[in-house]
Amino acid sequence: MNWAGLYTVLSGVNRHSTAIGRIWLSVIFIFRIMVLVVAAESVWGDEKSAFTCNTQQPGCNSVCYDHFFPISHIRLWALQLILVTTPALLVAMHVAYQQHQEKKLLVLTGHADPKHMEEVKKHKMRIAGSLWWTYVFSVVFRLLFEAVFMYIFYMLYPGYQMVRLVKCEAYPCPNTVDCFISRPTEKTIFTVFMLVTSSICIVLNMAELVYLVVRACVRRGQHNSNPSSGKSSFYGHKLSSEYKQNEINQLLTDQDSSLKDMLRRNPGLQEKGDRCSAC
Amino acid sequence: MDWGALHTILGGVNKHSTSIGKIWLTVLFIFRIMILVVAAEKVWGDEQDDFICNTLQPGCKNVCYDHFFPISHIRLWALQLIFVSTPALLVAMHVAYRRHEKKRQFRKGDEKCEFKDVEEIRRQRFHIEGTLWWTYTSSIFFRLVFEAVFMYAFYFMYDGFQMPRLMKCNAWPCPNTVDCFVSRPTEKTVFTIFMIAVSSICILLNVAELCYLLTKFFLRKSRKAGNSKHHPNHENKEETKQNEMNELISDTCQNTVIGFSS
DSSP: HHHHHHHHHHHHHHHSOOOOHHHHHIHHHHHHIIIIIIHHHHHHHTTTOOOSSSSOOHHHHHHHHHHSSSOOOOHHHHHHHHHTTTHHHHHHHHHHHHHHHHHHHHHHHTTHHHHHHHHHHHEEEOOOTTHHHHHHHHHHHHHHHHHHHHHHHHHHSSSGGEEEEEEEETTTTTTTTEOOOOOOHHHHHHHHHHHHHHHHHHHHHHHHHHHHHHHHHHHHHHHHHHTTTEEETTTTOOOOOHHHHHHHHHHHHHHHHHHHHHHHTTTHHHHHHEEEETT | OOOHHHHHHTTTTGSSSSSHHHHHHHHHIIIIIIIIIIIIIHHHHTTTTTTTEOOTTTHHHHHHHHHHOOOOOHHHHHHHHHHHTTTHHHHHHHHHHHHHHHHHHHHTTOOOOOOOOOHHHHHHHOSTTTTHHHHHHHHHHHHHHHHHHHHHHHHHHHHTTTOEEEEOOOOTTTTEEEEESSSHHHHHHHHHHHHHHHHHHHHHHHHHHHHHHHHHHHHHHHHHHHHHHOOOTTOOOOHHHHHHHHHHHTTSSOOOOOOOOO
């Protein structure tokens, strides 16, 4: 399991994201994870071996390094990227759950042939109903994690700049000792770069949140002014006779409310459907 | 997530590029990314460990190295390659958006849609015209800008692309002026010149592609201007073949039509 594995897992989520969500995912993978793996890791590679203190006292080097770098930038970024990308898995799980429900419904209505099952897997879920809430929560968590890590960075490494020289007086160093950091300028450049991309990601997440909220309000406004819309069934057109229609209605009333919910608001299925009076 | 993943992402863009664009992508992957990974990274691998200063003063080596190499060549090239290859994703996103629109048209049962099934839409190659032309041209423009910016950054930081053997350093805590020796300067100079040369070739290819697109655009426009002299009532809303065919069909019922080839 490495970054490539994470990429595989998250590419699946891409399909059910908004356009802004996809841009966010591209920025994360290309400008953050890739830069981390390809460039930043080699800059911090020798951070301990090339950290030199002006003393011959054994142990002073290690103690001073540990004092000034409680956790390395690279590890912090890795944690940040993992935590920031995982809320998207909430969405993936919810989509998988909905697909499972749709397949169950197909089986119940007697349409469990491979073609329909494939179609369930392939079609894009619209971000509406409970999926909307899950999606919004995932975006909020992303924002939260980004902000928390930016703050942690600022607390641990004030000003985001890497200095050349640090003065250390931790035991066993005799008095105050000058310690020199390796590649401070390069590290500052990459810290600033990662900070900028993190800010861009925060902006993208906020834009996505605003977009989702506005879309939901607009949809609600349309629904209020046109209450007869949104009540159609994907499966209606498959069942030409009234008898079969009634059968479905009965099945639907027997199921739990989440299924009804799903049919009501899944308009990707509406395009092919006749109106279903039970919905 | 590494260069291989970037190759996978950008390989898809290849289908919708011009021939020059395809050549550019090949040059990028083989002569720049591959050389970087396979050769250059090893040359710069021991750049700090083998950077030796003629002093026993602790910290002097670190400070002098940082002073002369604010950012290593390898990292600059990696950033340059990432930035230069990402505008192609704009094109990929635009193509994906068009495909999505066509699928929607197809699902709605639009008669204008000429595809038999969804698979055909997925396989279709889009011609670079209309808004896609603008996206494509902007992506080439951005590529050029990034290449130029990074070439300038290189020149600005490393004064003439050559790696000297000896550098004289007097940053604190070095006592007075200290001689510092760079590891593998000649090999580094060779690779730097190679990467600069390939970067220039890529710039030339991008400029050529831009000229080609502009020429195609103006030719198409002049052809249309020539056609519209024979069709004074005709209004071009899209620049596609489909539109020309629709025009033929609708014009048979109206004024005299002069046939045109497309």
